[in-house]
Amino acid sequence: MKVSVVKDILEANDRIAQENRAIFDEKGLMVFNLMSSPGAGKTTLLEKTIGALHDSLKIGVIEGDIQSSHDAERIADKGIPVVQINTGGACHLDGNMIRDTFKEFDLDALDLLVVENVGNLVCPAEFKVGEDFKAMILSVTEGDDKPAKYPLMFRESRILLINKIDLIPYLDISMNRIKEEALKINPHLIIFEISCKTGEGLDQWYAWLKETVERRNAA
């Protein structure tokens, strides 16, 4: 019985996500859903990405947090439109929460909408919001055994950003193991090794994102 309730919720969510997706298509707007454990660096990556790309792309952000608006304020400081969703306990964003934000944005004026999900390596992977693709961040400080333990997130993501690589000298982890295990679960993953602190690897991510948005929105 519990399983069927969960299935109903997921099916209802999939339908709303498809409706969101139709609206994004109509507006010629690329959307990605950014997920990670708490503190892996989602907001910092967004701050850097906005700083690098806001001259060439019009970016909007939806911030998901259980409570507080700290992250939305960090993004607003970059001078771009941002809406904070406080889930009030819910451990993930869903299609309905995203739809509720549409009236707060001028979607026609945007090229890229980024959905920063609640920090959680499990539940957000189950709920589509209408995105073009999911991207996840794994911090090297979380260890090299995470792909096998949280496989759905790795399977659902198109992009894996491995962050905080500046800390590798102080950790007992193997970057090769992270990549091998992740690619075993999802051979199509596009992997970027980055440090939001030193900037290493970020130029490749910016270039990929800019090109992908431009190609998608020209189609």
Place this chain on the structure above:
Amino acid sequence: MKVSVVKDILEANDRIAQENRAIFDEKGLMVFNLMSSPGAGKTTLLEKTIGALHDSLKIGVIEGDIQSSHDAERIADKGIPVVQINTGGACHLDGNMIRDTFKEFDLDALDLLVVENVGNLVCPAEFKVGEDFKAMILSVTEGDDKPAKYPLMFRESRILLINKIDLIPYLDISMNRIKEEALKINPHLIIFEISCKTGEGLDQWYAWLKETVERRNAA
């Protein structure tokens, strides 16, 4: 409607957790529920704690993971009884899952049962399993803004272990801010600052745990 479903699930779980608790009381067994984000160091802390205390306490462990039995194998290598629960997608352990493990243990022979929850800073805090108390680990690499963003976990926990303090020199975080924000949410938190890598701070944790188990089980 969705809210009432969640409430029913939580109420049913609370009832099962109370039944588990009555069994633990009857057996004179202390139980704690260990929670954190993925990769904050739960299994490593358990390995160290078992190594330090298994001469004086009989310890058993329940390992919760979505899939894989990697963590249970690490604990089994320490020569103590361990049961792996694979939740198969569920993002937390609940009372029923814990009850299902009882037939795998000789509960009368144990002094302390540790439940290592699924790595997730959100959902596990909502589901009691019959524990005496909840303990959480926060890795300093997750940043100093986590208490305000994930308040329920901090509010529900009696113990906060702040781990990986050996990495503080390489991070832009304030230990004072972590502690202040955590204590603002839960003034009763008992805080240990530890490094499972260097061993710093662990002796205080071992001493507290040993004394608490002995006092509880003598009562």
